[in-house]
Amino acid sequence: MNDINIVRYKVSNYGEWNQFVAKAKNATFLFHRDFMDYHKDRFHDFSLLVYKKNKLIAVLPANVLNEDLYSHQGLTYGGLVLKEQIKFDAVLRVFMELLKYLSIAGFKSLVLKQMPVIYTRVFTAEIDYLMFILKADLFRKDTLSVIDLATNRVNISSNRLEGCRRAIKHNLVVKEEGDFELFWDSILIKNLKEKHNAKPVHSLEEITLLKKCFPNNIRQFNVYDNDEIVAGTTVFETEFVAHSQYISGNENNNAKGSLDFLHHYLIKEIFKDKMYFDFGTSNENNGLNINKGLQFWKEGFGSRTVTQDFYKINVNNYHLLNNVFI
Known part of the structure; x- marks a missing residue:
């Protein structure tokens, strides 16, 4: 008798979903429905809930694109979200039934965007092993620049410290702000347009809405020179990690060291009690290339490489999971 039941997410599941991700072993506030649904007009949601004997044991934030189901494309990371107490054999059963x-x-394929290990409450490598058994295609691998704050081995380079000294010499000041308008309109949008011909993933209206929903998780820090904004970063704060979602400075950043000064302050003061500080990826071209200058700057703060895997699974290969246990 099959005691696993899978259903699509409906608005009536809102409370149950959020209560589950709040206690899951590999979830952050990004999986809360208020975060997932702020851009629901851009994606065809096909999120799933997995029950065993009528008890919720897993959820999959997901959306449909053509004939494939994607680990939600509107999120930085995703994958199968599991209850904290779940064991390997149950994970295998859940994934096979999924x-x-x-x-x-x-569907033809399931495309997973795995959560980097630094964000999980408990080890979650079961899925990586199942990818091997399922002959999944590892089609992309990104590198994240992460500082291990828990070990107190933050070795900041002389280049970054020199930038801090320049900022102090020019009397730069860091302030945490409650709104994003100044950073978005004066620094971020302009820089992304000029350097990458791109826009922020979040519009000003969207990041403002998300801040209202998650006031303790989304924080804005600006750097000022005589009350004029010269740099800033938007930080997504989770249980173990402070992640710089956006980092940008004006044309005088190198001369005055505003971004060096800002991140030295965040690492040494604001987020010193976190386990990790995540600068995010420096990858381009779907993971095949790395922006060397950006990587060099991040590593100057003592960050080292953590990887994030992207898998494509033929859903008809589920039978390969039948023979794992002997």
């Missing part, structure tokens, strides 16, 4: 469900529903 692939079988998707196969019957007519």
Whole structure:
């Protein structure tokens, strides 16, 4: 008898979903429905809830694109979100039933954007092992620049410290702000347009809305020179990690060291009690290349490499999981 039941997310599941991700072993506030749904008009949501004997044991934040189901494309990371107490054999059963469900529903592939290990409450490498058994295609691998704050081995380079000294010499000041308008309109939008011909992933209206929903998780720090903004970063704060979601400074950053000064302050003061500080990726071209200058700057603060994996699974391969245990 199959005691696993999988259903699509509905608005009526809002409370149950959020209560589950709050206690899951590999979830952050990004999986709260208020975060997922702020851009629901951009994605065809096909999130799933997995029950065992009517108890919720896993959820999959996901969206449909063509004939594939994606670990939600509107999120930095995702994958199968699991209850903290779950054991390997149950994870295997859940994943097999999930692939079988998707196969019957007519999907060709499941595309997973795995959560980097620094964000998890408990080890979650079961899925990585199952990817091996399922002959999944590891089609992308990003590198994150992460400082291990818990070991107190933050070795900041002389270049970054010199930038801090320049900032102090020019009397720069760091302030945490409650709104994002000044940073977005004066620094971020302009720089992304000029350097990358791109826009922020979040519009000003969207990041403002998210701040209202998650006031303790989304924080803005600006650097000022005589009350004029010269740099800033938007930080997404989770249980173990402070992540710089956006980092940008004006054309005088190198001369006055504003970004060096800002991040030295965040690492040494504001987030010193976190386990990790995540500068994010320096990858381009779907992970195949790394921006060398950006990587060099991040590593100057003592960050080292953590990877994030992206898998594509043929959903019809679920039968390969039948023979794992002997």
